Amino acid sequence: MTAQGREQSLQDVPVAVSVMSGEQLNDFNINSLTEAQARLPNVNIAEAPSPVINIRGVGSGNNWGFQQAVGTFVDGIYRGRAVAVRSAFFDVERLEVLKGPQTTFFGANTIAGALNITTRKPGWDFDVNASALYGSFGEYNLEAGVDVPLHDTLAVRLAGRLEGMNGFVETPFGDAPNRDGMQLRGALRFEPAPWIRSDLRVDYGESETIGAQPFQLVGCPPPAPADIVGAGCRDFLAQRDGVIDDELDYRSDTPLDYVNFDFVEAAWTNAFDVGADHELILKTGYYDHSSNQQFTGIPFPITTGPAGTTDGFPVRVDEGFDQFSQEIRFQSNEGGVFDYMVGAYYAESSVDFENTVGFFFNDFGRLTQLVARGIIPTSPLPTPVLTNEARPGDHVSALATYNTEDEDLSLFGALTIRPTDALRINLGARWSRISKFATRSNARGVTDDLAEGTFVPYNDDTQLLLNSLLRGSTENFGGGNNPGRRVDKDFMPSASVQYDVTDNLMAYVSYAEGFKAGGFSTGNFPISFEPEFVKAYEAGIKASPLYNLDVNLAVFRNDFSNLQENVIQNLNVDIGGGNVVNTINTIVQNVAASRSQGAELDVVWRASDWLTLNAAIAYLDANYQSYPNAPCSQLQLATQARGGGGTPLFRPNGTPITVCDQLGGFQDLSGAPRAFAPDWSGNVSATFRYPVNDTIGLSVTPVMYFKSDHFLSPEADPLVFQSGFAKFDLRIAARAESGWELALIARNLTDEVTGSFAGAVTGATGSIRYLVDRPRSFAVQVSYDY
Secondary structure (H helix, E strand, O other), X not given: OOOOOOOOOHHHOOOOEEEEEHHHHHHXXXXXXHHHHHHOOOEEEEOOOOOEEEEOOXXXXXXXXXXXXXXXXXXXXXXXXXXXXXXXXXXXXXXEEXXXXXXXXXXXXXXXXXXXXXXOOOOOOOEEEEEEEEEHHXXXXXXXXXXXXXXXXXXXXXXXXXXXXOOOEEEOOEEEOEEEEEEEEEEEEEEEEOOEEEEEEEEEEEEEEEOOOOOEEEOOOOOOOOOOOOHHHHHHHHHOOOOOOOOOXXXXXXXXXEEEEEEEEEEEEEEXXXXXXXXXXXXXXXXXXXXXXXXXXXXXXXXXXXXXXOOOOEEEEEEEEEEEEEXXXXXXXXXXXXXXXXXEEEEEEEEEEEEEEEOOOOOHHHHHHHHHOOOOOOOOOOOOOOOOOOOOOOOEEEEXXXXXXXXXXXXXXXXXXXXXXXXXXXXXXXXEEEEEEEEEEEEEEEEOOOOOOOEEEOOHHHHHXXXXXXXXXXXXXXXXXXXXXEEEEEEEEEEEEEEEEEOOEEEEEEEEEEEEOOEEOOOOEOOEEOOEEEEEEEEEEEEEEEOOEEEEEEEEEEEEEEEEEEEEEEEXXXXXXXXXXXXXXXXXXXXXXXXXXXXXXXXXXXXXXXXXXXXXXXXXXXXXXXXXXXXXXXXXXXXXXXXXXXXEOEOOOOOEOEHHHHOOOEEOOOOOEOOOXXXXXXXXXXXEEEEOOOOEEEEEEEEEEEEOOEEOOOOOOOOOEEOOEEEEEEEEEEEEOOOEEEEEEEEOOOOOOOEEEEEEOOOOOOOEEEEEOOOOEEEEEEEEEO
């Protein structure tokens, strides 16, 4: 593995690491990081509109302005944007999940951990591998690769993949998610002299998914103790004569949505031996992606908005991203009294982001006319605007553009001291300076087709009026020669001590500091946010082999300050005259303090030649230590406040007063658990091997993986909650000595119904939209390795 920038044994690294080999990934047709997370304790990756990655209960929320607290690296090249999770995941040698801050060796923004992917390199012998899979829901996966040695010093590898699925959620426009994708890879290994090694890899991939986020409506009307039914839910019930499907199953009424994604990535690593004892390594990387998607905040058709509208809250997001990076590293060979490494890293990247939101769930054109004409009282709205341009039936929309140019400069170093053969003292540090230059604009206007991008802004007076109705922000920065700018820098030390108790047992303790830069939000408030910081403590043991056992045990505590949190909040805004407007806010806050602590245990027991047992179990206690100004939960927004004797409370205009109103619009979440942080998670598996005859072997691998109860939103909302579950997979394979293998793969055998991501339904306070996980499925896989 390469957790510390060198090839090392897992058992020699004083870091908690979960590892999956390429063979393990291929065996169960795990083709994405989202699918891999089920086998990784204390790891949660949700395929949300902006994917959410968490390790040990910490990650970056659903805001496109965030850099990720969990860094993703492929052959050492950083993928900094959340949507890069959608990059195809194939032809992998191994996946390493490094837990806790990895700032010395991987960079400033890996404050919660790192996903380190190593691809398969060209071999010096001619080799062919191929696999074909077909399964439930029309799923298919075709992969092939070939190693071709062209010379004693030059070898290439070519690989490709085609994959897709018809979908497992029934929607009005067909089964979803319905996807097709492909990826091509070319890799070259060149060693013209014993002291030079060069590896070049270029990838191209593209995918198209119809129904990428088939949200399901849950809780319409919302369950007790919530007792206020949102307007959108009430209207949908009326549409269907009071009979709707609001259970988490595999049927959705969500309007049509899609995701298109393509990327190009290049990684070039050159290593030079300098004398007999040192090595110079250069890593050059380039990454570019284009993503466009449309999804909805209301997972059912509406009839209350402008004429001809059935999607009440369509959201279109277009993102272009490119990045160039260069790292230089000089290091000594291992094994001396002093091993050391020094290096520098530079990266520059550009993000072009455009977000169009249709507020079609209410006729805001009519409302602004009534306000402008004084028919609706103006308080708390601005003085009536006589130049109002909005008209009844307008498709009122908001268009936000966001552009950043980022530069990351880092200097880093590491030193290992060996006072004795058994004792190692590891010291490390990184200094980073991250500069961001950004522009943001946010306008209100009218559009007829989000997909075509036909947006016409209103005049300034109308925008001001709509901004008050929508509780949004038109606060902009940048433009021309006046971009928003921020520079964040920090020094991040780390230290660990490891001791070989015996030849088979190593114990370690470690301390590390990390930081993640601030930035500019793509949401409503505020326009920028501050850096977050962590101090991390860990102790553990690694034993291998010990009585045919490999045992890794780690206990940890990570204390975060100024944690960046993103909250999407639905609001019912009383604008006077008995008029209540449903609207939505996206808020970024720097949480005062959070703590993540727990323990992780990995055990492999090679019981015999025919039986291997594996267990990976994690306990996690991840809580807000101080969060006094958290936004209200959906439950608080949908529960009516009560006075003496339990009497419901109302405003003078007859609208109910909510629990959230009583709290002043905020709640204190100090001590509350964080989202995507189950107390218990893990997996247990066994592999049985039986030789049928001299040329054919049979293997059977059952896997059980589980998570306990956990929240799916940062407001600790009981309505946005996933109960604990256990799921079972099974693989049965027959492999011939000639290299052929036939396998049956079963996933989620007990057909557990679970959700991976959830959030509030715009305009239907107390109702929730869920993304459901994959149901029970079967597949047949044929593979060959020459």
